[in-house]
Amino acid sequence: MFKHLKYIDGTSDKFWEIQTAGATHTVTYGRNGTAGQSKSKTFDSEEACLKDADKLIAEKTKKGYSEDGAVDADSKDKGSAVRQPTAASQRKEEAVAALKLLIKEARTEDIIPFLEEYSSGNLEILKKEIRVAKRYWVDYSDLSKDPEFKNKTQYNWGTRGTKEQQRTVKLLALATFSCSDAGNWDIFYELLNQARSKEVIQILAYAKPNWLGGYLLQLVRKNEWQRINYDNLRFLERMGHVDFEPELYASSISGFNNYESKKFFELLTTDELTIQRDIPLVFEYETGVHSRYWNYNYQNVVNELLWDRVFDTLLENGKIDPVLIITGALEAQTKNWNNNLKSYFRKLIERMKLSENTVIEYQQQFFPLLHAEHSAVVNFVVEYLKPFLAHRYFQLQEFLDWAEPIFMRSDIKTSLKTLLIQFDKLLKQKPEWRERFVSLAADLFMISDLQLQERASKFILRNQTEPSEELSVSFSYIKPK
Numbered sequence: 437m438f439k440h441l442k443y444i445d446g447t448s449d450k451f452w453e454i455q456t457a458g459a460t461h462t463v464t465y466g467r468n469g470t471a472g473q474s475k476s477k478t479f480d481s482e483e484a485c486l487k488d489a490d491k492l493i494a495e496k497t498k499k500g501y502s503e504d505g506a507v508d509a510d511s512k513d514k515g516s517a518v519r520q521p522t523a524a525s526q527r528k529e530e531a532v533a534a535l536k537l538l539i540k541e542a543r544t545e546d547i548i549p550f551l552e553e554y555s556s557g558n559l560e561i562l563k564k565e566i567r568v569a570k571r572y573w574v575d576y577s578d579l580s581k582d583p584e585f586k587n588k589t590q591y592n593w594g595t596r597g598t599k600e601q602q603r604t605v606k607l608l609a610l611a612t613f614s615c616s617d618a619g620n621w622d623i624f625y626e627l628l629n630q631a632r633s634k635e636v637i638q639i640l641a642y643a644k645p646n647w648l649g650g651y652l653l654q655l656v657r658k659n660e661w662q663r664i665n666y667d668n669l670r671f672l673e674r675m676g677h678v679d680f681e682p683e684l685y686a687s688s689i690s691g692f693n694n695y696e697s698k699k700f701f702e703l704l705t706t707d708e709l710t711i712q713r714d715i716p717l718v719f720e721y722e723t724g725v726h727s728r729y730w731n732y733n734y735q736n737v738v739n740e741l742l743w744d745r746v747f748d749t750l751l752e753n754g755k756i757d758p759v760l761i762i763t764g765a766l767e768a769q770t771k772n773w774n775n776n777l778k779s780y781f782r783k784l785i786e787r788m789k790l791s792e793n794t795v796i797e798y799q800q801q802f803f804p805l806l807h808a809e810h811s812a813v814v815n816f817v818v819e820y821l822k823p824f825l826a827h828r829y830f831q832l833q834e835f836l837d838w839a840e841p842i843f844m845r846s847d848i849k850t851s852l853k854t855l856l857i858q859f860d861k862l863l864k865q866k867p868e869w870r871e872r873f874v875s876l877a878a879d880l881f882m883i884s885d886l887q888l889q890e891r892a893s894k895f896i897l898r899n900q901t902e903p904s905e906e907l908s909v910s911f912s913y914i915k916p917k
Contacts, residue, residue, distance in 0.1 A: 437461075437486060439493050442468060442505030444568050449505075452496050459485045463492065468505075468577055504536070505572050524557070531558045532565055539569050539608070542600035544635050547607055548642050555612070563612050569605045573597030574623065603627075603635075611639045615647030622662060624648075625655055631668040631675075640677050648677055653684040660724075663691040667700065670710075680713075683721050689714050690723035690743075694732035697742040701730070705749045711756060718743075719764025719781075722773045726780035747784060758788065759798075766801050769813045782816045795821070796829050803831075803838040811847040818851040825858050826865055836872060843879035849888055852880060856895050863899065874900045 440453040451472065452465040459479045466472025479485040531554035538550055555562060571577075573596050580592040595602065606623045618624065627636050628648065652669075655662045664672075666688040672678040689710070692700055704710060718725050728742040750756040765781035805817045818839075824830050839855070842848055859873040873895075880892040 437489055439489075441493070441496050441501035441503060442572075443499070443501045444468070444505035444571055445500065445564075449571060452501055454489050454492060456482075456485055456489050458482055461485050461489050470578070505568065527554075528558055528561055530554075531562060535562060535565050535569075535608075539573060539597075539601055539604050542598065542604045544600070544604050544607055547604070547611060548638060551608075551611055551642070559612060563609075563617060566605065566608050566612065570609065570621075570623070573605050574602045607635060607639050610636075610645070611643045613645075615650060618647065618651055620654070620658070622655060622659075624651065625662050625664070628652065628672065629665055629668055631671045637675075640672075640675065645677060648672065649679050649681045649684060652678070653681055656684065656687045660687070660691075663687045666692070666714075667703065682717055685714050686717035686721035686723055690718055690725045690728065692728055692742065694729045697728055698731045701742070701745065704746050705753075705755070711750065715746075715750075715756070716760055716764065719760070719768060722771070722777065724777075726774075726777045741780075743780075744784075744787065748787075751788070758790075758794070761785075761788065762790070762794075762798055763801065766798075766805065769805050769808060769810075769816075775810060775812070778810070779812065782813070785820070792824065792827070795824055796827055799824070799831060800834065803835055806835075806838045806842055811845075814842055814845075814848050815851050818848075818854055822854060822858060826862055832862075832866075832869070836876070840876065840879075843876050844882045846883045846885065849883070849885060852883075852888060853891060856880075856891055860895065860898075870899050 437456040438453070439455075440451065442451045443449075449468045450466060451468050452463070454461055454463050456462075459482050460476055461479075462474055462476045464472045464474040477488070479488065534550060534554060538546060551562075576593055576595055578592055579594050579596070597605070606627055609618075609621070610624055610627055630636055631640075652664055656664075664684075666685075669678060669685065669688045673680065689704075704715070725743040726741070729739040730742045730745050732739050747756070747761065751758060751761075762785065765785050768781045769778050771778075799821065802817050802821055805813050808814055808817075821830075821835070825832065825835070843852060845852075856877060859869075859877070863870055863873065877892045877895045881889055883889070
């Protein structure tokens with residue numbers, strides 16, 4: 437004789453089994469997925485052994501143990517006197533039994549009729565049984581000690597349920613759960629990425645959940661790869677199942693798979709709501725726009741970026757305001773984002789080939805970036821504004837006020853050399869700036885770099901022809917090593 441029983445309910449997830457061999461039986465018990473503990477007992481005869489085994493099986497069954505692990509609600513009343521079941525308890529038993537059969541037979545088409553018949557007054561117990569069913573049919577577990585399923589896979593670990601049975605459990609949960617019930621379950625992610633499937637449409641129309649937006653945002657914050665497809669998200673919004681959540685939409689619109697980018701390009705460049713409301717979000721939230729490719733091919737040395745093509749197309753067709761891109765790309769440099777993403781936005785500004793008048797108009801948005809911690813940002817600003825320093829409307833005084841601290845930074849030497857060269861050129865047109873330029877050049881002696889100091893010395897000797905008290909004070913702080 438061999439009998440394997442399970443008890444899966446609430447926080448309990450355990451098994452109990454008994455095996456007889458002649459006049460001896462061995463009982464093994466423990467948590468599902470473990471080897472458990474074993475105890476053996478020997479009797480005077482095989483008949484006595486089998487009788488005791490039957491007795492133990494009856495006791496375990498009475499306590500709620502069963503072959504599939506589902507616990508009968510009435511079996512929990514241990515040691516209580518036999519009571520005549522009420523109509524309500526009989527209805528609950530009927531609902532639980534129907535639920536188990538529905539899942540076992542994977543009849544997804546009967547989910548809504550089932551709920552319409554049984555959910556009233558029984559919803560909480562049904563949700564509890566669905567959680568049990570998830571642990572039993574959906575979750576991975578050690579099947580090596582499960583005689584019914586141990587040969588299902590070539591490995592010890594696996595799931596008991598077929599794809600259809602698991603889908604039935606997930607759809608039942610989607611149809612009955614609230615936001616607090618869903619918790620950190622990630623099982624709805626797959627269903628919501630199939631938002632246009634007939635089954636999901638019907639379940640959502642029946643359940644009318646109002647918590648999907650918050651749930652999806654929680655998922656993507658936990659695991660970036662669990663973002664929902666943007667097209668599906670917009671579909672759920674149109675159906676009234678998701679409200680606009682900026683961070684969620686930013687993650688979704690930037691998360692196209694490299695192999696589907698070409699497919700959704702038209703949506704990104706023609707849909708008015710996408711262009712006006714959602715695309716600007718990529719400048720407000722950290723996303724992966726810098727790593728999404730257009731028609732990706734691993735054999736190419738260089739693959740075109742999807743968002744390069746998107747922005748180029750929108751600008752060419754006049755569908756996006758250039759100011760939005762300029763402002764958004766520059767503000768991105770001040771945020772604690774991935775450096776590759778910030779680099780992408782700097783290159784985006786370069787790709788726009790802004791006119792001289794446009795740069796002059798927005799010059800003051802570049803200046804604060806001279807205080808950026810990341811040296812690449814400072815180098816970008818200096819190199820980008822270099823051609824405009826002599827422009828009649830360039831705010832040189834403000835630029836120098838912002839730039840003053842960088843003359844003591846050792847990580848941007850190339851930019852400092854560039855500025856010294858530009859100062860020489862500017863003095864031919866604006867000699868009135870000589871004293872300020874010399875003062876800034878003197879600050880370079882705070883940087884331990886002989887080549888840079890030599891350049892500064894030559895600049896000062898060329899341009900400081902008379903003694904300067906301010907310069908003397910500056911050099912007095914520099915102690916030779």
